[in-house]
Amino acid sequence: MSKATTRGNGVADGTEALTLRGIRRAFKQADAPPLTVLDGADLEVRAGEIVALVGPSGSGKSTLLQIAGLLERPDAGEVLLAGEPASGLGDGGRTLMRRKYLGFVYQYHHLLPEFSAEENIVVPQMVAGVRKGAARVRARTLLERMGLARRGHHRPGQLSGGEQQRVAIARALANGPRVLLADEPTGNLDPHTADGVFAELLRLVREEGLAALIATHNPDLAARMDRVVTLREGKVAAVAR
Numbered sequence: 001m002s003k004a005t006t007r008g009n010g011v012a013d014g015t016e017a018l019t020l021r022g023i024r025r026a027f028k029q030a031d032a033p034p035l036t037v038l039d040g041a042d043l044e045v046r047a048g049e050i051v052a053l054v055g056p057s058g059s060g061k062s063t064l065l066q067i068a069g070l071l072e073r074p075d076a077g078e079v080l081l082a083g084e085p086a087s088g089l090g091d092g093g094r095t096l097m098r099r100k101y102l103g104f105v106y107q108y109h110h111l112l113p114e115f116s117a118e119e120n121i122v123v124p125q126m127v128a129g130v131r132k133g134a135a136r137v138r139a140r141t142l143l144e145r146m147g148l149a150r151r152g153h154h155r156p157g158q159l160s161g162g163e164q165q166r167v168a169i170a171r172a173l174a175n176g177p178r179v180l181l182a183d184e185p186t187g188n189l190d191p192h193t194a195d196g197v198f199a200e201l202l203r204l205v206r207e208e209g210l211a212a213l214i215a216t217h218n219p220d221l222a223a224r225m226d227r228v229v230t231l232r233e234g235k236v237a238a239v240a241r
């Protein structure tokens with residue numbers, strides 16, 4: 001029998017990670033019919049798979065990521081994380097599910113300015129119930145893996161844009177998520193820095209064996225992922241390469 005590939009997080013590649021079924025979302029507009037952004041979007045991303053989400057500005061990429069990340073509720077449809085349905089859960093249940101399964105990286109780092117890089121990675125672990133000592137060890141390991149071993153005591157304001165984003169990536173992975181969601185994770189960086197940070201993001205995601213859904217406008221970055229999907233008329237469509 002062939003042995004399933006498992007990586008850092010111990011989850012076999014191909015295991016169900018993120019499933020979106022029939023997602024619909026419309027926004028009310030003044031003096032106009034509602035704007036339907038998602039109109040039956042289906043997507044499956046499995047452990048070990050990195051998927052690029054592309055599409056023109058306004059096509060609904062951020063909306064889809066917010067819904068996949070349980071930060072917004074769809075009007076209809078279902079989100080499952082590791083096979084567990086989120087529909088039917090209250091806000092508290094959704095928060096716990098988010099903590100258990102998800103990591104987020106945004107275009108802007110959103111690090112806490114008064115805390116050091118290391119503390120920024122420790123805090124979400126402590127919120128999730130990890131003891132401080134263990135959280136520090138994990139933070140230092142992640143910083144080292146991002147090439148920032150010597151910068152842990154620096155505050156975000158003392159770091160470059162690329163370094164800040166590396167810390168944000170380490171923070172997203174701190175609690176060992178199954179799924180990484182990223183919205184233009186290197187969109188704020190100059191092209192050379194973006195290239196390096198993106199390579200490290202991909203390396204870490206692969207080493208950890210996560211499923212990742214990454215929205216980008218950059219075709220070169222999309223081409224470096226395993227699969228590319230686009231939003232077309234509110235539905236997810238495969239992009240041939």
Ligand SMILES: Nc1ncnc2c1ncn2[C@@H]1O[C@H](COP(=O)(O)OP(=O)(O)OP(=O)(O)O)[C@@H](O)[C@H]1O
Pocket residue numbers: 027028037055056057058059060061062063064
């Ligand atoms: N809370 C909201 N209320 C009203 N309209 C919204 C809301 N959120 C998003 N929209 C609209 O939904 C559409 C999709 O927005 P979304 O941000 O998901 O697109 P996107 O593909 O991520 O765009 P971009 O690439 O420019 O970031 C846009 O027309 C936007 O104006």
